[in-house]
Amino acid sequence: MTEPTFTTRPELHGTFGMIASTHYLATASGMSVLERGGNAFDAAVAAAFTLHVVEPHLNGPGGEVPMIVASAADRAPRLLAGQGPAPAGATVEHFESLGLDLIPGTGLLPATVPGAVGAWLTLLRDHGTMRLRDVLEYALGYAAHGHPLAPGVVNTIRVVAQQFREHWPTSAAQWLPDGRVPRPGELLRLPALAATYARLLAEAEAAAAAREAQIEAALSAWYSGFVAEALERFCRVAVPDETGRAHTGLLTAGDLDAWRPGYEATVSVAWRGLTVHKAGPWTQGPVLLQQLGMLDALGELPPPGSAARVHRVTEVAKLAFADREAWYGDHPDVPIGRLLDPGYLRDRAALVGDQACARLRPGAPAGRPPRLPAFLASPRSVARTGESLDAMTSVERAGGSRRGGESLVAADGTTRGDTCHIDVVDRWGNMISATPSGGWLQSSPTVPDLGFCLGTRGQMFWLERGLPNTLAPGKRPRSTLSPSLACRGGEPVLAFGTPGGDQQDQWQMLLLLGWAVDGLGLQAAIEAPAWHSNAVPSSFAPRQRDPLGLALESRFSPVVLDELRKLGHEPSCAGAWMLGRLSAVYRDPDTGVLRAAANPRGMQGYAAGR
Template sequence: MVSSTHWLASQCAMAVLEDGGNAFDAAVAAGFVLHVVEPHLNGPAGEVPMVLAPAGGRPTVLCGQGPAPAGATVDHYTGLGLELVPGTGPLAAAVPGAFDAWMLLLRDHGTRRLREVLRYAIHYAKSGHPAVERIGATVESVRELFEREWTSSAELYLPGGRAPRGGELLRNPALAATWRRVIAEAEAVGTDRESQIEAARRVWRSGFVAEALVEAAGRPTMDTSGERHTGTLTGDDLASFRAGYEEPVTADWNGWTVCKAGPWSQGPALLQQLALLPDGFGTGDTAYGSAGYVHTLVEGTKLAMADREAWYGDAAEVPVKALLSADYNAARRSLIGERASLELRPGSPDGRPPRLPVHVRQPAVRPSAVDGVDAFDPLGTLPAGAGEPTVAHDGLTRGDTCHLDVVDRWGNLVSATPSGGWLQSNPVVPELGFPLGTRLQMAWLEPGLPNSLTPGRRPRTTLTPSLALRDGEPVLAFGTPGGDQQDQWSLHFFLAVALRPSVRGGLDLQGAIDAPNWHTDAFPSSFFPRGIRPGSLVVEDRIGGEVAAELRARGHDVTLADPWSEGRLCAVARDPRTGVLSAAANPRGAQGYAVGR
């Protein structure tokens, strides 16, 4: 079974499975297809965290998030007169992590050769794929920037001066040529599968790909500061990076164990949200779908995300054990009252005082600066290309990132969230067919914070795939695009599965995805220019007028969004008792796709 945010990626992964490949082979093939068919949402020079459970093995995290380059110091950026890392341009580029992570997954857990998994992406890049409408809308939103400054991007995405229309074939011959050259150089080392994969990794980090990326980083480029800057990425940064494995952070809830990436992601925030739930949640005044249910979840989200702002990152020790402890969360739970909180209230795990960035303590609140809505902002207040494209506070889907989940007949499970390096992040590198990413915008230009910009350390990302076990057995892989919304939408999905489990004897994955969803922006956005909307709550209007009215009466600033606008969830599952597989995909936007046999 496969579920992803684009039908072609799902179908290509299914082709790999039908040809005898396993879930990890299929995930790699799908990941590279997503780079082609959702270029406004991810790219090869972006990042990808994964959570995987090999059949019969323990769940593990594969980190494809690159660190800050050696020259990316706070002093360097503030010396340029910057208060925030720009939302676009090479100054915002971390060391690319996605390619090496996919190669590591293929080498260690896959069975197929590099040529076999890349052929699908090469085909669609060379021969073309039907562009989704959002690609053209994204290009139109940055047309002026492309035509005036990022001319290499205009050549690819504005051929003849016109953005791609929905359904038109969109080609990227330079990207196809890049992958063909990588394969040729990898196969030149011999016939051994693993040796070829290792050779491809070397081509990326020290061969022609690395040379082109470094040259691009050194080119003065207009960014969201309104100035042209060069980046800090060097050949040494690329040559030294290796994707790697980590133990997941886990939490138990009602017989389930949920596995997430560490606090260099926002993953533990979902675990905190579960830990904050009161006994008997989902019954009585907090019955599923009621105003009490939504209110409790939203207020818990605010507390967990406040802790994310104060404690999460890769530049300092994070007290994860204390943040997830029963005593700490019991104390935090007592802060949830009958009315919506308008404050940002981080806690003090182990008695340590929280420290928020100055930008958060004295925020320049902008009503439309929600989660990096970049050039799609309806009021036009955000710089073109800024941030991670996601869902606006009016609930309209503007685009976001990507996600895919795969389970195979042997019981291998993988959940991956590719992102970054989207077409509006940096100019296209002409000889490669893709741009650098912008993940450093998530780090603070203030020393001494867990998420301070620090050479060799990862910016704290929002990317947060999920894997869940039931009674110790891997059962469920799920996730969603959506920046800061990811662990809000994922929480609602997981609880819908856990609290309403049965459909013909299995998990009701589709019902959980389809259920009316919500999000709040009542904490600082992770993306430039880091806006915040205290008390905000966006709900799909399918939630019902009575529930919405009660939420307003509790003090929430409720926005009724379009009926199918919140979330882009994917999910696959395996019942270990019967071996039955299931999958579901998001109907919102008519782009996600689940397939299996």
Template sequence: MAKGKLREVVKRPLDVRYLTALGWRWLPVCRQARAVTLPAGGFQTNGIPAIAYEALVITSRPEIVGTFGVVTSTHWLASTVGMSILERGGNAFDAAVATGCVLHIVEPNENGPGGDVPIVLWSVAKKRVDVICGQGVAPAAVNASKLRKMGFDIIPGAGHLPAVVPGSFGAWMLLLRDYGTMRPRDVLAPAIAIARNGFVTSPEIASVLNDLSDFFREYWPSSAEVFLPGGRAPRVGTLLCLPAQAETYERIVRECETAGSDREAQIEAARRSWYEGFVAEAIDQFFRQPVMDTSGEAHAGFLTAEDLSRWRATVETPLTIDYKQYRMCKPGPWAQSPVMLQQLALLTGFDIAGMDPLGAEFVHTVQECAKLAFADRDAFYGDPKFADVPIDRLLSGEYNEERRQLVGGEASQELRPGRIDGYGGRIPLRSAGSTNIAHSEIDFARKRDAAKAPSWASFLAESHGDTCHFDIIDRWGNMISATPSGGWMSGSPVVPGLGFCVSVRGQMFLLDERHPNALAPGKRPRTTLTPSLALRDGEPYLAFGTPGGDSQDQWALHAFLRHVDHGMNLQEAVDAPSFHSAHLPSSFYPREWMPGHLAVEAGFPRQTLAELNRRGHQLEIFGRWEHYNSVTMAARDGDVVRASASPRRMKCYAIGR
């Protein structure tokens, strides 16, 4: 769009239906005056000519616009901390470390210090996009055969057995050392203060802890000590303090400053404290002790201090694909990230820009392409250091032209991975609600409804932790997108003396050695974590992402398409009615799938929902903004920076100036 010119933001009938779907009748709202270009004579709405006029497009909050910098994340405290680092002269990468470490504290149901993180960034100094892998690996002492001999056909979703090396801290220290400007004390101080002084307990945290409280007290007492102050779950709106986590970070700061005044020496000392010092020692000792897991039995773990000492975060070249004037940059197939690239390759063959962004044709086309790309994910992806992943073929124009022919007018009810000779593996399918899991399950009685008490395994399947996300752009043009996750409080018991849990990302491995994602020593699980960064005409433009497990590369893609193809600004794009499918097998225990499933928000017009139903989609209809979709986006256009945050969890927050 030429500077100073109004752009066409509506290419369809402008009626109350459209404004309602974007939030016209929902509060709180922010009215943003937006010019709408109408053709001569106006649109025909139900046969009646519409009069050209200036319309108010209603969003849940304003699109943040400034020139200094923006921070947007899944929690307001993390966003304000990140912005405070920018205001103090730090760059986007300094702010990222502080933001990420605060997310570990304030969203313990979603992630923790012992979790994982992939990062994609644009560095002005290096003039390139880099990916930092903060995904830990499987312990050296475990493999698929060993777990099968223990009686498992699927890796448990909780306890010691699915644990992997905690990768977040190593990734933060690499980012700080090679891209940042500050010292460990500078970026850890906000997290320490919040953990020490407390943060407001959200409804989600209170609910999870209420459900887990009996289990914690009986089986995971170290978790009860940290997360059940006074022996009970904290109430919504009360302060939750995590002094043990504060002490862990404070000790790291004390130890790293004994290395002297050199910044890089301090950062390396902090890393050693974690992976070769007291943190690794505490994890090693605790994992020798059996703890209860989803099998209904107590098992010791395989993770050792030596596993931590061997591991290092790494810098990698991103995978990319071009979509119109944009180049999308993503992590490799050790994450699900390339699935967004393949979706874009498939969608290139359709006129997405010409489709109604609230219409059935748009939703159907995008979702049917997603089914194909995700089926390829489940058949072919794995850690490329261990598995030969045909990623060039999967992203090629020729291959996706063939796959695109499978998109018809009706919703597919089949899982249809492509065939590439010599590659891939069988996809295990377990229907939702099935009980063919080859181990017992302990009962998990909820006091409030003992008659309907689920098993512990099924409870975890409904309530496993999720993910956080943030995007940051600074005044120099540095840009970063990261998706911290793992180490959530329902996944594994707190390590005594450290105050946090260890990632159970190993549940995403398969126990079939023939599959690219088979469990093996020192291997990365094929994770769902997937930040995004897009260049426009060769210049860094957009950083974005979301929590949501298997839905991440669905929700984030929809926001991207609505922005670049339908002209919505960043806030409109994340506010627009959401949809996703669980047609793909879940990456999480117990790895169920729901053929033909399509979840949609009720903000879609009724005729859209009726048409999707007619096409055979198995609809699950949520209320307005009831999806977990928490997309955040940050963009730089010349000297102007912009940001947005989803309204759906009532925690996401964008800030800037």
């Protein structure tokens, strides 16, 4: 009999339904929906709206979400793309007229059309069974009556409190009760957001009696009604951003009215008996597939936890992300088939040597020459290397290092957001993996009439002309958001993902290797010591990379760190439990047994099920 692997919490097993998310209140809300007879998609919507309230520093109604959906009726996974495009007025010429060569990461200028609410409403309409009121009541209750603030929310508010007081008074009014930073665990009410949700419900229910018609009315109210009108009014006001100047936004009611979320085909590869599905190359999702192909081309993996494995996986990630920089974007000419071709990936894998490489080395699929953004060759793109935990601020220790993902707040006080994740499977075999993000409380001022913030995903565009990810009106920014779903024999079996910006598809790789290669359970694979390369160019302003930087959890032994230094890496300690917030659900198609696991890092993520 195999010895059990001890974990901080059990991997859940059952037959009724499973949900895992990055916050226990969202998980509990989704589980409540399952218990009331809802399906996995109903539960995901309830959890998502709850996350907007309880993790506002990580996502909000003004943000975005891609999700991979596999229904019991149609087993083929599809992508529901909740990423809104750039406004009609968002042109390279406009930003040049402002004297900018990078889109700022804060304020109103980087706002794209908010896609999250539209995507969740579309999912509920097309695949759910419950009425909007049934799934929205959890978030509405937490907003109206208060919810205990997580420490990460408080830490974020603390660092940006002065910015709120001096420059963003609408944010100060919402997030600084009585002018002070709230305490962890304190009940915080969000009356403006509660009023927005209440009005959304009232207009939906006044418009029709049928479930689907009510959801359609809610979509109309959001994108063509009172929400769109309020967002346009707010964007006409100039607010200070990280450029040191005040700018008005570009988003209009017309931009919202012209957009609705849609379904797309996933991209996938066959790997070790699984078919792994990801969003297309307008996200970074295919880098996970490229990494899988390159690792297989290199043969048997070195032992888990060894410097040799860390080195190989890291060098493969660098190659995949270099391709991302040269080729990915919301552009019709991305050669995704060539980038995933096994022959191409074998050639790329052959570049992995016995020393760490500091250069960005994109490939040339079908002989096409790659083109990297010129900024990545400039001194401005290079970050500090080898930063130790001792050099981090207290906020970074609580929420993540500067390069530990979409970091919350850097030591200089500039703000970044992070992300959430939801996985759900039910007894009928419906399955979903979703990665909500954006609309962060710290990155854009609160819209007072609505009680939420606009997203800043537009900062991911380049202003250099001629790149796949060059800014253009109506175009989606290349997103880091990267949900995952795997099938076996045509049956969906595994949904998984994590927050973490550019690191999402590095940490998801570790879960897959631990589970599918090393034979660990899901919970053990999630809890295994993690690492990631910081050589990956950041998708977030100021768009830096650390060419040899390697962040590892301190549970790696000093011997491994020394060996990595000999291999040319510059490792830094990220604390014992700091990297990644993975979660996953699983369904055995032969027995119907369900499993779920969630990350203990951050002390918020939880799985539930029975």
